[in-house]
Amino acid sequence: MLAPEPVVSHRLGLPHRxxxxxLTVAAVAVLAFTPGGPGVREVRAAASVNLDQxxxxxxxxxxxxxxxxxxxxxxxxxxxxxLAVEGxxxxxxxxxxQYDFTAGGHKAYDFLATYNGWTSPPICxxxxxxxxxxxxxxxxxxxxxxxxxxxxxDGLSVRGAEAYSGVPRRLTIWGGTIASISGPSHAGPTSGNxxxxxxxxxxxxxxxxxxxxxxxxxxxxxxxxxAGGTRDGAGEVSGAPWHMRTLQLDGSGNxxxxxxxxxxxxxxxxxxxALAPAxxxxxxxxxxxxxxxxxxxxxxxxxxxxxGIPPDLPxxxxxxxxxxxxxxxxxxAVLPARGVLMILLVAVGLGLGTMVVTxxxxxxxx
Numbered sequence: 001m002l003a004p005e006p007v008v009s010h011r012l013g014l015p016h017r018x019x020x021x022x023l024t025v026a027a028v029a030v031l032a033f034t035p036g037g038p039g040v041r042e043v044r045a046a047a048s049v050n051l052d053q054x055x056x057x058x059x060x061x062x063x064x065x066x067x068x069x070x071x072x073x074x075x076x077x078x079x080x081x082x083l084a085v086e087g088x089x090x091x092x093x094x095x096x097x098q099y100d101f102t103a104g105g106h107k108a109y110d111f112l113a114t115y116n117g118w119t120s121p122p123i124c125x126x127x128x129x130x131x132x133x134x135x136x137x138x139x140x141x142x143x144x145x146x147x148x149x150x151x152x153x154d155g156l157s158v159r160g161a162e163a164y165s166g167v168p169r170r171l172t173i174w175g176g177t178i179a180s181i182s183g184p185s186h187a188g189p190t191s192g193n194x195x196x197x198x199x200x201x202x203x204x205x206x207x208x209x210x211x212x213x214x215x216x217x218x219x220x221x222x223x224x225x226x227a228g229g230t231r232d233g234a235g236e237v238s239g240a241p242w243h244m245r246t247l248q249l250d251g252s253g254n255x256x257x258x259x260x261x262x263x264x265x266x267x268x269x270x271x272x273x274a275l276a277p278a279x280x281x282x283x284x285x286x287x288x289x290x291x292x293x294x295x296x297x298x299x300x301x302x303x304x305x306x307x308g309i310p311p312d313l314p315x316x317x318x319x320x321x322x323x324x325x326x327x328x329x330x331x332x333a334v335l336p337a338r339g340v341l342m343i344l345l346v347a348v349g350l351g352l353g354t355m356v357v358t359x360x361x362x363x364x365x366x
Contacts, residue, residue, distance in 0.1 A: 054079065063128045079261060100193075184197055
């Protein structure tokens with residue numbers, strides 16, 4: 001078992017395994033490679049690794065733990081992480097990113113996602129400890145998709161949870177490129193604590209690299225209600241926190257990091273596909289002369305079970321609604337041609353009758 005490097009979170013308390021609570025771990029190994037061969041470069045002696053996670057109530061990167069005082073996240077939300085790696089030699093390097101898949105038998109971080117899939121923290125914000133030396137003028141980023149996870153537990157697959165959420169699942173890098181991501185592999189009983197691991201290959205272009213990703217909080221509406229079971233998402237975890245870790249920078253175990261989130265930080269739950277990329281909505285007709293009944297667009301619906309989530313977080317995109325046809329424009333009434341002819345004939349008849357009566361009266365008087 002790998003011994004994590006002491007970090008801020010561990011100064012505040014014993015690591016969870018040392019305390020006798022072996023939480024589920026899913027690992028992402030980031031293996032660097034040398035172009036043209038499978039070799040791995042040695043990390044510089046001065047290389048450092050620093051992992052931050054975003055606290056959305058504090059609006060700051062945290063180098064320590066998340067809890068109900070600094071964070072409010074719903075099931076289905078994404079906890080952003082950034083990892084600043086400094087002192088590298090240009091070329092290939094290795095690192096593993098490890099996260100708890102279940103904690104005490106409940107789904108915690110069920111898969112990894114894009115770091116800004118729920119909220120968009122400033123990547124160069126000066127809070128926390130993982131501030132890249134490339135800030136504030138960051139180079140162009142690139143990203144690669146995490147492979148879909150076909151692992152099945154409790155009659156449901158992680159791939160199904162990915163589809164239920166709809167959030168993009170990509171690892172972002174500044175200062176280098178990602179060559180490949182393989183895996184994940186799982187181990188251990190999900191009824192208690194289990195593990196999974198990805199392998200990622202990347203190449204740095206200089207001495208610094210910044211990686212960013214998100215941890216997706218398992219949703220009870222999927223785990224395990226979708227299979228007829230009981231609620232088993234991140235909001236069901238009690239007691240001990242669950243963790244995100246980075247391990248083994250180029251095989252060096254003394255550069256490990258660990259950050260945790262307390263159950264008190266979880267409130268409510270997002271609806272299905274709330275974080276899926278938005279689709280274009282129909283354009284609502286605008287009012288024009290003769291059509292005063294054109295309506296403004298329908299207001300976005302509100303979703304239940306989201307009480308306590310900061311109001312400035314992104315509002316889930318509602319499904320597209322149909323657009324009503326504009327009210328018909330009233331046209332002036334037009335009489336048929338036959339009706340016009342009859343009116344003319346009546347008018348002529350009345351005129352002739354008046355002339356005859358007038359002449360008859362004149363003769364009688366004369």
